[in-house]
Amino acid sequence: MNRRSTLASEATRTQAHSSIFRYFRWAFIVTALGLVLGAVLGWQSTGTVSGTLGVFIIVAVLAVLEISLSFDNAIVNANKLKDMRPEWQRRFLTWGIIIAVFGMRILFPLMIVVIAAHIGPWQALVLAATQPGEYAHIMHDAHLPIAAFGGTFLMMVGLSFFFDHEKDVHWMQWLESTMARSATVRGIEVAVVLILVLLFSRFLHGVERHTFMLAAVWGLLTFLLVEVLGGLLDSTQGTLKTAARGGIGAFLYLEVLDASFSFDGVIGAFALSQNLFVIAIGLGIGAMYVRAMTIMLVEKGTLAEYRYLEHGAFYAIIALSVIMYAQSLFAIPEVITGLFGAALIGVSFWSSIRWNKRFACKD
Numbered sequence: 001m002n003r004r005s006t007l008a009s010e011a012t013r014t015q016a017h018s019s020i021f022r023y024f025r026w027a028f029i030v031t032a033l034g035l036v037l038g039a040v041l042g043w044q045s046t047g048t049v050s051g052t053l054g055v056f057i058i059v060a061v062l063a064v065l066e067i068s069l070s071f072d073n074a075i076v077n078a079n080k081l082k083d084m085r086p087e088w089q090r091r092f093l094t095w096g097i098i099i100a101v102f103g104m105r106i107l108f109p110l111m112i113v114v115i116a117a118h119i120g121p122w123q124a125l126v127l128a129a130t131q132p133g134e135y136a137h138i139m140h141d142a143h144l145p146i147a148a149f150g151g152t153f154l155m156m157v158g159l160s161f162f163f164d165h166e167k168d169v170h171w172m173q174w175l176e177s178t179m180a181r182s183a184t185v186r187g188i189e190v191a192v193v194l195i196l197v198l199l200f201s202r203f204l205h206g207v208e209r210h211t212f213m214l215a216a217v218w219g220l221l222t223f224l225l226v227e228v229l230g231g232l233l234d235s236t237q238g239t240l241k242t243a244a245r246g247g248i249g250a251f252l253y254l255e256v257l258d259a260s261f262s263f264d265g266v267i268g269a270f271a272l273s274q275n276l277f278v279i280a281i282g283l284g285i286g287a288m289y290v291r292a293m294t295i296m297l298v299e300k301g302t303l304a305e306y307r308y309l310e311h312g313a314f315y316a317i318i319a320l321s322v323i324m325y326a327q328s329l330f331a332i333p334e335v336i337t338g339l340f341g342a343a344l345i346g347v348s349f350w351s352s353i354r355w356n357k358r359f360a361c362k363d
Contacts, residue, residue, distance in 0.1 A: 023296040027288040034285045035059055041278060058273050059282040065269070065338060066286020072320070072341050074290045075313035076157070077254055078297035084250050089298070092251050097291045099255055104262040105280045105287070112142045132274035144208060144328050145215035150259075151324030152193060152219030157257060158318035159189035161310070171311040171348060193220060200325045212328055226256050307355060312348025316341035 021028075035056060042055025081089050113124040116138050128135045161167075162176055165183040170176035182188055197216040201209050229252065262283075269279040297303060303310055323337050 023299075024289070024292045027285075027292045030288045031063065031285050034063070034281045038278060038281050041275070041281075045275070055273075055275075055278055058278060059285070062269055062273070062279060062282025063285035063289075066283045067289050071290070071293065072313040072316040072345060073258065074293040074297060075303070075309060075345070076257065076317065077290075077294040078303055079310055079313075080250055080254055081294065081298050082303065088248070088251055092254055093291060093295060096251070096255060096258070097287065099258075104259055105266065105283045106276070108259070108262070109139060109266055109276060109279075112146075113138050116142050128276040132276070135276065136274040145211050147324040147327045148197075148212045148215035149219040149222070151321040152197065152216045153223050153256070154317050154324070155193050155196065155321035156189060156220065156223040158314045158321060159192060161314040163189045169307055169311075171308040171351060176311070190220065190224075196322075196325065200328065203329050208328075222256065226253050305356075306349055306352035308348040308352040309345070310348075312345040315348070316344045319344065 038059035039052050039056045042052035045055070046052060077092075081092065084092070110121060110124045110128070113119070113127065113135060114121055117124070117127075119127070124135075162179040163183040165180055167176070167180045167183075170180070193216075197213060201213050201216075204212050229249065266279070266283065269283060273279055273282075319340055320337060323332055323340075326332060
């Protein structure tokens with residue numbers, strides 16, 4: 001009997017490992033290729049074993065940084081994907097990852113330099129390859145408007161989850177029930193965001209204050225426009241019931257959301273390396289793991305099984321948005337941002353397990 005139990009337990013573990021490998025297979029492959037490519041770049045740029053090892057380690061650290069910063073992104077993606085039509089799920093998980101890796105990790109930093117330095121895309125690429133220090137300097141100078149824009153968009157995403165009069169599952173009971181009841185007041189989340197923008201802008205002066213407020217307004221407008229445009233695009237694809245399941249509008253929303261999550265990681269990555277291509281490899285590896293986690297969360301129904309996991313993710317989003325605002329005033333290491341978000345998600349996961357045990361005992 002004991003032997004049968006042991007064999008059954010080993011079979012279960014083997015099946016679980018096989019299942020996990022299925023979800024993360026491509027992430028493992030991209031990791032191996034990325035680390036090899038990082039080592040090659042390290043050898044070409046330094047010509048020494050120590051230099052090659054240094055670049056190899058930086059690529060690995062960037063990948064871990066991206067995963068830690070984007071785990072809440074995977075949960076929010078899964079939350080939206082579970083209501084999307086299957087064809088749009090596939091499109092997001094294929095086209096979306098291409099846009100995430102090449103668009104946000106390569107083209108986005110280039111476009112910042114193009115706009116800030118008033119040069120062409122090719123000149124920006126040459127600058128990244130030949131003068132990485134100057135390139136990194138331009139990126140850091142652009143951090144203020146990026147933090148204001150991304151922080152505002154993410155704040156709206158987080159608050160929209162809690163200011164919902166139909167929301168009936170509450171983790172922090174008093175706070176969330178109060179926010180749900182307050183959702184009947186039209187535009188209350190917009191008012192909260194604008195109050196925070198005004199509060200943080202008071203600590204800035206002159207051009208910086210103007211830049212911060214302008215970028216924050218654009219972040220707010222982008223969220224509202226994506227919501228409106230998404231509704232219009234989805235409503236043209238069929239009945240309202242069909243549209244509610246999500247199509248091109250939901251796809252657009254997720255792409256802008258991923259971009260907002262990427263801002264902090266892309267800018268922070270220049271603290272570890274000034275080489276655009278090393279950064280793109282490291283963050284690209286991390287993005288593949290976020291994609292794998294998103295698929296696993298959707299297919300395994302993890303969000304339904306752990307009732308407070310979404311709450312932790314959206315609290316982490318709000319925390320990240322506040323941190324991005326605070327970064328306009330002083331530097332905050334990205335590792336702190338990642339650990340804080342992971343801690344919130346971890347506590348929500350633990351709370352979900354406790355609730356499940358209590359519910360099981362009552363049954």
